[in-house]
Amino acid sequence: MNLDKSTTSVNLLKEEKNQPEIFYKVDIVVIGAGQAGLSAAYHLQKQGLKSGKGFVVLDDEFESGGAWQHRWDSLTLSTVNGINDLPGMHFSDVMQTEDLELQANIAVPKYYEYYEKKFNLPIIRPIRVIEVTERKNRFLIRTNGIQFSARGVINATGTWKTPHCPRYSGxxxxxxxxxxxxxxxxxxxxxxxxxxxxxxxxxxxxxxxxxxxxxxxxxxxxxxxxxxxYEFTPELGREAVAMVDKRVREGLPPNSVVSVTGLPxxxxxxxxxxxxxxxxxxxxxxxxxxxxxxxxxxxxxxxxxxxNTGFRHSLDHLKSLKLTNEKGGIEMTGKLATQVAKDPRIHLTGYGPSASTIGANRAGRAAVKELMEVLKL
Structure with missing residues (x-):
């Protein structure tokens, strides 16, 4: 992987010594290698961006699979709500889908691993993004490993790492x-x-x-x-997604799915x-x-x-960019509401209406198209 070193933009105190921080320049950094992150990486590569110099994917897991590798053991292919194919490769190309008792936390990570290798996606792991800041029209992505400087960011961190537990008295x-x-x-x-x-x-x-x-x-x-x-039909699903889409475009926090669909x-x-x-x-x-x-x-x-009180979107590393408004949400725009209205160089996939496997796929494609247009790539 060819990475250009850049020490010209930032000079900060490091380990109490006046040493320059080294940032590797890329056009786009994708944060997260779950469904949304892999979809974005696929479409970036398909659009001609080169691995390493054009874009990288940063993942804080030790292995492929995103949040799927942490699901409970009883969640099998017969009980999971749905496993959507990643773009360019069917799940059935890798796993025997007739074996419905396969554990999802084993089957899906294997699929993701095969996918990453087939398309030779530039995924760096394990690496945790600590903070994203902006300086001189570039984003500085500070991690617990290699540091990056990018023109655009596709954040695909999902929610699994930020569980919500209300702290009741006692x-x-x-x-x-x-x-x-x-x-x-x-x-x-x-x-x-x-x-x-x-x-x-x-x-x-x-x-x-x-x-x-x-x-x-x-x-x-x-x-x-x-x-x-009632039977949960595709029409009802689209209606639920449209309601969440409307909220995030108004800058409101996304609702939970059950608040829209109820429990069928x-x-x-x-x-x-x-x-x-x-x-x-x-x-x-x-x-x-x-x-x-x-x-x-x-x-x-x-x-x-x-x-079982849900999860929050894992966005703490973006706090310095001050994207959240006084309503507690982030105003979104773009075809599929993945583009941050305040800064179109940032896309959030897996946020709001794209917080589903099929939504993440479509969001990855839309985010890549819109971001490359903004960056004139």
Whole structure:
């Protein structure tokens, strides 16, 4: 990989010595090598940008697979919501899709690894982007390894690395175990323990159903679950995406998917409703040593509090660019709302309407086209 060294733009104190920082010049840096990042890399290469000098992909994982490699063990090809083909290569070209019991956290990373090798994508890993700043019309990408200077940035970091756990009063007092969706592996680790499952999204419902087959569970949500007896069609999917698209173009934070679509009553959910597994309790007010307590003084003993309370977009490394507005969102523009209105040299793929596998694919293509037009590449 050929990288041009540049020491002319920045001179900062480093290790208490007046030494220049060395930045490697590229046209575009892609941050993240999940579905959106790989899609962007494919289209950058297809448009003629050379690996190394034209663009690089920075990934903070040790291996291929993005967030898929961290999914729970019971998520198989038969239960996953969908695995969308990356551009230029079908999933079935690499994996035998008729084996529906293959673990998604094994099958998808293998697919991604094969994809990266086939197209010889310039992915550097493991490397963590710490901060992106701007100086003299270029972006300085500071990492825990090689430093980069770029004309444009495609951020494809997703959400998996920033789980959201609301810190209720008494959090630190609880003597049992607390974990988030991102830490879950399988239900067997909870056998013989009373598990409080917190959250009203589809992951909470799926994992509640799984855990309830091996131990006692209690389901807790902030709002009454929005069960909807309908088939989730492509038309409804497009409608949901359009609503999120509208929000981010107005500079509002993106809503969760379930807030738009509700919880469709699938055969599995119907069975759980019939068995009483989905008898929900309102959100507790306080965590105590042995469990939780509601405002009326009612308490419930528990061994585990399992937070299925979603994720936040992993954008902390972009804070210095001050993209977030007073509404708490980032105003987006462009064909698929991937382009930051405040600075069209920055694209966020996997943010807002592109936060899905199929959305990430399309977003990668649109972001590359629009960014190359802005940079006149």
């Amino acid at each position: 959090w630190e007092k609880f003597k049992g175990r607390q974990l988030h969706t991102g830490e879950y592996k399988n239900a067997e680790e909870f056998i013989g323990k009373h598990v409080i499952v917190v959250g009203g999204g589809i992951s909470a419902v799926q994992l509640l159903g799984e855990i309830s087959t091996v131990t006692e569970t209690t389901w807790v949500t902030r709002r009454q679950p929005d069960f909807r007896d 009553i699938t055969p599995a959910i119907k069975e759980m409703l019939d068995k009483g597994i989905l008898e929900r309790k309102p959100m507790f007010d306080e965590i105590i040593e042995t469990g939780v307590r509601w405002a009326d003084g009612t308490t419930l003993k528990a061994d585990v509090i399992f937070w």
